[in-house]
Amino acid sequence: MxxxxxxxxxxxxxxxxxxxHDLHHEPAPTDVGVGLGSHDLGVATRTAELYHAGYFARIVFTGANAPTTVQRFPRGEAVHYREHAEALGVPDEAVLVEPKATNTGENIEFTRRALHGAGIRPRSITLVSRPYQQRRAFATCRRTWPEVTVFCTSQRTxxxxxxxxxxxxxxxxxxxxxxxxxxxxxxxxxxxxxxxxxxxxxxxxxxxxxxxxxxxxxxx
Structure with a gap:
């Protein structure tokens, strides 16, 4: 084995x-796509796919580092996600980087602050996470940012x-x-x-x- x-x-x-943990949410048009930082670069890949499919026009990648990601993403999870998405054809101006969050609660809260600071107040968001993080990400957003409509998705695998x-x-x-x-x-x-x-x-x-x-x- x-x-x-x-x-x-x-x-x-x-x-x-x-x-x-797979919520089986069907993708739907939302105001913003939020890629939650982790060791899994597939999150950025899925976010880019949905952007190109027209599900949202603005992306936030959020995440600093954890002990399990610092070697893989030395410049920070969100920064590497953005670079990967840009390599997949996502324009730089469509991406906002939130580089400080160290857990899922901070991912959501700091994303909201970053968007509000940029004058963006979304009514709906798509959370893109690792497959097994969907349910917790959804529940975190319902607690932390209850005024937005939220959908969750991951790489289809x-x-x-x-x-x-x-x-x-x-x-x-x-x-x-x-x-x-x-x-x-x-x-x-x-x-x-x-x-x-x-x-x-x-x-x-x-x-x-x-x-x-x-x-x-x-x-x-």
Whole structure:
């Protein structure tokens, strides 16, 4: 088994979490597209695709660095996202960079401030994130920026293809487990809007925690 392969005994549980976090929002025209910084350059690729398809005319890339991204994106996540989007044909004048956010709550709040500072007050936004971040990003925006209509999307890819592209199954599983926990933990702390975690999702989460996928859990 290669590092990019999910252990066979875990595939069903990993897929349950993967499907849970995909909100299946259909793209719709919005005022602004917001690419949430991370290690995944696919976020910038998807944002550029939607821009070229005419879903929005303005982009904000938001993100500083985390310990997991500083080597990959030494100039900051948002800066590298912008460079990637421009290489895909997005004009520089369409992109606003927010280079300071270090978590999803700051991504949303600092994006709002940057847009307002530029005289832009959107009524609707498209959040572009990693596939397993959609649900938490949506809940964060509902709490932090409730006056906007928000849609979420990610690169259209299968679980297998995503893990293969990242090249590290353990990392993806740990991130899925961590984001699942955050749906409840962050709602309890008031960071995000409450959401429902179905029973079968909770059971899959607990089995993966028992299997040792705990590196992205936050203290309760």
């Amino acid at each position: 290669t590092p990019a392969e999910i252990p066979a005994e875990l595939v069903d549980d990993v897929r349950i979490l993967w499907d849970y 299968s679980l297998h293809d995503y893990v293969t592209g990242i090249g590290d199954a353990d990392r993806v599983i740990n991130m899925l487990v961590g984001d699942t926990q955050r749906i409840t933990a962050y709602a309890t702390r008031g960071f995000i809007a409450p959401d429902v975690v179905p029973r079968h999702v909770r059971a899959a989460f607990q089995r993966l925690v028992a299997a040792g996928y705990t590196s992205r859990l936050v203290p309760e």
